[in-house]
Amino acid sequence: MSTPDPATNPDPASTPGLEPGGGVRPGDTPPAEASATAGLAGSQDPPPTSGGGTFRTLGVVFGVLVVVLVVGVLVWAFVLG
Numbered sequence: 321m322s323t324p325d326p327a328t329n330p331d332p333a334s335t336p337g338l339e340p341g342g343g344v345r346p347g348d349t350p351p352a353e354a355s356a357t358a359g360l361a362g363s364q365d366p367p368p369t370s371g372g373g374t375f376r377t378l379g380v381v382f383g384v385l386v387v388v389l390v391v392g393v394l395v396w397a398f399v400l401g
Contacts, residue, residue: 338344
């Protein structure tokens with residue numbers, strides 16, 4: 321059987337900050353979790369912008385043009401025709 325690697329499997333007896341039994345003192349950070357969250361707050365990217373506003377505006381303009389066209393055809397057919 322091979323000897324365990326101390327970098328991936330540290331000896332709890334020689335790990336600083338651990339109490340007997342493997343626990344940590346209140347307010348102390350466990351050694352394995354100390355670097356897991358380091359620097360996360362500053363690395364968030366802003367949400368991507370999309371062209372949703374442009375397509376929405378074009379849709380509204382197209383809808384208004386269709387309504388004007390339909391009303392114009394109905395006025396022409398019933399009033400002038």
